[in-house]
Amino acid sequence: MANLKSRLSHLQSRDDSGFSSNASGRFINKNGTPNVRRAGLSNPLQKYSWYHTMLDLPSWQFILLLICGYILANIIFALIYYSIGIEHLTGIDESSPFNQFTDVFFFSSQTFTTVGYGRIAPVGFFASLVATFEAFLGLLGFAIATGLFYGRFSRPRAFLKFSKIALIVPFQEGTAMMFRMAPYKNNLLTDAQVVLTCAIEDADENGELKSKFFTLKTLISQINTLSLNWTVVHKIDKNSPFFELTKDNFETMDVEIFVHVRAFDEVFSNTVVQRTSYSSHHKEIIFAKKFNMMYAPSKRQKTTVLNLDRIDSYTPYSNY
């Protein structure tokens, strides 16, 4: 432990990462979200921004939610019309309770969607009043759905694919930690910047183990046009927290590397951000020889081909 202390105490650890030395588990999940659970709000729903939640839902879940909401609203209104009495709706098929209810359900949907064939129509004050309110509600629901759709697909995203693993490879006279990223859609990213931070368990002045946070310098921290892959390189020199750490050290010291990428997307005309992390505990930091090339010139078509399935492709050590 005296050995560990001398390794990192000479470096300036960060206070402004926003992470706490006393937190538990992984700091940043692989998809970039922080590993924090909120509690203590009077209303448990208060800790969710429903707009953020709606925007984060996978597409199929979002559509399913809309369908369920639609069916539920119609069932509720059908029950209301049914209790008012089906004699207040012209054209209902009264042959059996099942047919009655389904016809009322269909009438409700024709009102909610404002189709309004009229074959079934409300007669009398209360049925017409409920229908008036249901049409209004249908329009509001549709207005909200339109806004959510637009929010979902206009949300600026970087569409970057990160390599699943980060490598420690021989570099110049020493070693370097590197990982890769590449844009995988037809978006245009410019002014891409990367900020690397890491958390390492180290002994503090009382001899207790706690997490310390350090900035990792990269050879290049800004790229003008991100159209091919970008291999981010952190040289492991004497200023690096990783200096002279062995594979076992990485395991023991529970190293976690936080990646924060920011770029400008020309279609969204907006800043886009994407984050990820590499955790030694989850075996995402590997000692290897080098990354393999993932793009190749296509002489025939006078263009460059970027092979995104080769982003994790590396040459391992035959013996280490």
Place this chain on the structure above:
Amino acid sequence: MANLKSRLSHLQSRDDSGFSSNASGRFINKNGTPNVRRAGLSNPLQKYSWYHTMLDLPSWQFILLLICGYILANIIFALIYYSIGIEHLTGIDESSPFNQFTDVFFFSSQTFTTVGYGRIAPVGFFASLVATFEAFLGLLGFAIATGLFYGRFSRPRAFLKFSKIALIVPFQEGTAMMFRMAPYKNNLLTDAQVVLTCAIEDADENGELKSKFFTLKTLISQINTLSLNWTVVHKIDKNSPFFELTKDNFETMDVEIFVHVRAFDEVFSNTVVQRTSYSSHHKEIIFAKKFNMMYAPSKRQKTTVLNLDRIDSYTPYSNY
């Protein structure tokens, strides 16, 4: 008063805060809005941006406004149809004036919402003309409502909870003023920056009391990832306007601390801003021992729990 002068005249007061020394009352309300009333516009409505107003309404007031607008529009059109003559609408229940009017009201709503059952339909030039215009108006109203809905829930917000009180606590060899903030929803804030300013009543060169404005330096002014709470610390050293002020001084000098937080929200992909203020006059600046910890590791679930109900929790002095 000579004593007061020597306390603050050595510090550089700000001219660019945007606040005036001669203004009245609190400068910034607790919710961050400035305490200014505008007058002198020819049209009193001119001082409100209806869009800002619509976006600031609480949700229930906004929905209520839409409902009232809907009912009012239908009443107005019902009166128009009624005055044209109900014989120009087929299918009206003519049994009594009440039924006539309500049927006309319902027809109006069926046109406004474009449901258009057709059981009641316009016949003849004027009724059809009014119906043509009413359908157009209904569509426009709905277009505007869709835009307002989207504007309301896509409006970037920081969703930060501030501690209600700011503390003056022992810190290192002296004292420090500190308060806390924490994000309470599932949003992702990065690059959070805080700017602290304060207003203090002090004697100017003529011996008159007026408000002076000073910047308060913070130990850390920028946090990379704001996922836990952030305790903002202003060290009260000889460069601070609070140096050697007692509790009574704070009361007498009517101290107000302005907090301006800015961060980047990754879902909105936009800058978000939130402000608050702490006023000694409103007893929001308290001398105490320290803030109590508000988060705890959850060993079992390998995550960190942030207890938002403990954000105001502090250890007071038993005697001072």
Place this chain on the structure above:
Amino acid sequence: MANLKSRLSHLQSRDDSGFSSNASGRFINKNGTPNVRRAGLSNPLQKYSWYHTMLDLPSWQFILLLICGYILANIIFALIYYSIGIEHLTGIDESSPFNQFTDVFFFSSQTFTTVGYGRIAPVGFFASLVATFEAFLGLLGFAIATGLFYGRFSRPRAFLKFSKIALIVPFQEGTAMMFRMAPYKNNLLTDAQVVLTCAIEDADENGELKSKFFTLKTLISQINTLSLNWTVVHKIDKNSPFFELTKDNFETMDVEIFVHVRAFDEVFSNTVVQRTSYSSHHKEIIFAKKFNMMYAPSKRQKTTVLNLDRIDSYTPYSNY
């Protein structure tokens, strides 16, 4: 003229204003738009961005445009249905050609707005086909109108009122040029910055008169919170292009001051920009004693009242 040259040739004129020395007339109109006319495009419509144009229309013109488009579309479709033959529409009032055509017009509007009462409905292939296409077109038109509405009222605006005139007043030991601005709506502006440039006619190295551009330094160029009025002050010292210019000089040299204000609006969560200019030729630069105060504390209500109708109020010289 030799006198003029010695006045301004010692100052560094700007090349990067974007204005040309050889342009004609005023550079910036009072509302901030550049005084440039574009020509030479093959299609004259190409020089208008229809989206910018739609967003710039006054509200009443925009609504009028929508109404006219609505009526025109229905007239066109009515003519199409009429030529197909009214026997293909059930329920048409065939009593006279006028009634026939108006009924067809109303049917068209009921389809276009998707009300679809059904009292008049298409029968047969061609009428139904046209109706199918008309409903689709109505929906598209409505989608576009929804987008335009939202674009119009969500467009970030600064809502700043500028004083109509700029004053040259005694200031400290010399004089200063100053003007005022104040926010007139309930928006929240922070980090307001102002950039002042001016154009003055001066003799160049060949002795010919042309416009030169200079930056004007302001005492304060950035304000944190713009909630009251901001009086922007340019001190006329020996570094200023206005040094020792008399009232007649201002006239002769055709001085134009460009104001460019940028701030951050917290509701739009966006940068807002507003521009104006003051032209000596249009008598907008006046020698006077001082601006009069335009706000006053309201002791009773513990707030500050900002009198926007007093923004141009100044104390003139009784004799000059």
Place this chain on the structure above:
Amino acid sequence: MANLKSRLSHLQSRDDSGFSSNASGRFINKNGTPNVRRAGLSNPLQKYSWYHTMLDLPSWQFILLLICGYILANIIFALIYYSIGIEHLTGIDESSPFNQFTDVFFFSSQTFTTVGYGRIAPVGFFASLVATFEAFLGLLGFAIATGLFYGRFSRPRAFLKFSKIALIVPFQEGTAMMFRMAPYKNNLLTDAQVVLTCAIEDADENGELKSKFFTLKTLISQINTLSLNWTVVHKIDKNSPFFELTKDNFETMDVEIFVHVRAFDEVFSNTVVQRTSYSSHHKEIIFAKKFNMMYAPSKRQKTTVLNLDRIDSYTPYSNY
């Protein structure tokens, strides 16, 4: 080749352009998109962001896509109704299979667009159920179309017209490379910045030919107000990669100049970006005398006329 090496090895080539020395063909197409083809994704659709694609489609293609989607959806639903059995739809013209199917098709469109005349209406469980779902789908499709329309026309664009060719002209005592740009719509651009980079084939330390990337300094890199044309000038001095290159050198060394322009548009209140490139291989870099003036004062109308058709107009050398 020894000659070439000595020309460029003294200059600092860039590593952070984002382009690779080993890529093929042109780096940036004339419209600004990178010349890269992506491969290796499991699902070939994954490499397209459908939102970016929808926003990039020419307007006529987008409308055509909507029309085809509309017709296709109705054909599919017509087939579903037809297979359920046309006896479940009242009002169908049963005179011939063609009329039956077209009537079902029209009923489907009346449901999908929510017109719902009611002359044809569903009867029975299955037909009504399908109609309920079709109306819902129509509303969703319309919500998505509304969002796409708004995304398309609110997408910030710079609307800059670049000169098709870049010139190498005599400038001061040497030569300079210059090109022009001008805004061609009624938008307001401020704070326009340009960044020039170039790629040149040069021998590396092994004697092999590869592309090197260099920044090109411009006389002025930022313009306050871009309302007239801007001629961007790169002085070819000893620090320039173009120093002492002849016309033949430009051809042989496959020079490509990348232009990246960024400005702030006051209507969009957003950053706008536009890019282009000039390739010697495509004969877009020309040695000439000078660009001809493209704007003229309009004395009569007190404004400046910008002739956009003269943006490529230059004076060639009579002999070179």
